[in-house]
Amino acid sequence: MTSNSCGTSRLAGCQFTLFPMSDKFVDIILGALEEVDTSKVWKDTDDVSTCVRGKMVHVFDVTKALFLHAAKTGEHVAMSGTFSIGCPGDTEADSYMDEADAPVNETKLNELYRKAGCKFSLYPMGRADYMEAIYEQIDLSKHRNVEVSADHYATRLDGDVKAIFEALHQSFDSVQEKVSHVTMSFTISANSPSNKA
Numbered sequence: 001m002t003s004n005s006c007g008t009s010r011l012a013g014c015q016f017t018l019f020p021m022s023d024k025f026v027d028i029i030l031g032a033l034e035e036v037d038t039s040k041v042w043k044d045t046d047d048v049s050t051c052v053r054g055k056m057v058h059v060f061d062v063t064k065a066l067f068l069h070a071a072k073t074g075e076h077v078a079m080s081g082t083f084s085i086g087c088p089g090d091t092e093a094d095s096y097m098d099e100a101d102a103p104v105n106e107t108k109l110n111e112l113y114r115k116a117g118c119k120f121s122l123y124p125m126g127r128a129d130y131m132e133a134i135y136e137q138i139d140l141s142k143h144r145n146v147e148v149s150a151d152h153y154a155t156r157l158d159g160d161v162k163a164i165f166e167a168l169h170q171s172f173d174s175v176q177e178k179v180s181h182v183t184m185s186f187t188i189s190a191n192s193p194s195n196k197a
């Protein structure tokens with residue numbers, strides 16, 4: 001019988017792609033990957049995307065740092081991806097689950113501020129009551145540092161990049177406390193010539 005339950009490791013991960021709208025795209029992508037400390041996550045980059053896996057705190061630390069380092073170039077950059085936690089069978093990054101919890105990229109990001117717009121969607125898996133799981137657990141009103149608005153199939157967040165990733169992290173974390181397998185898709189964009197502001 002195939003097991004539909006999730007492991008106890010609570011391994012998290014994110015598969016994402018950076019899209020620099022610039023002819024310097026190679027330098028922006030590889031520069032950001034170079035500048036970010038990825039020692040606390042399993043990482044694989046190919047021609048389509050990058051996947052990072054490990055403790056949730058480090059997965060968010062790395063994805064936030066990568067986007068911010070790409071956005072600080074001032075070029076219009078977007079990033080799209082999917083976070084996942086509790087995926088049955090996702091165990092190969094278990095060695096990274098022993099890492100200490102302190103995020104390693106935060107100090108470097110201290111002085112970096114950049115406005116961005118983001119849309120995200122939560123998918124609590126294997127639940128008939130998935131809509132309640134979404135409504136009950138996304139308490140985004142707590143995030144006073146970001147502007148939150150409803151959109152079709154997604155929630156929109158506007159504000160500083162770090163505050164946006166904190167809001168994503170909190171929403172994802174609160175859903176995964178109740179639902180074993182959760183995925184969350186997102187697209188974030190900075191320095192767009194068509195910014196709302």
Ligand SMILES: Cc1ncc(C[n+]2csc(CCO)c2C)c(N)n1
Nearest residue numbers: 016017018026029046047048049050
């Ligand atoms: C986060 C992230 N990882 C990988 C790619 C794929 N990619 C497209 S161009 C390029 C540099 C030259 O090989 C790479 C790695 C991406 N876009 N964003």
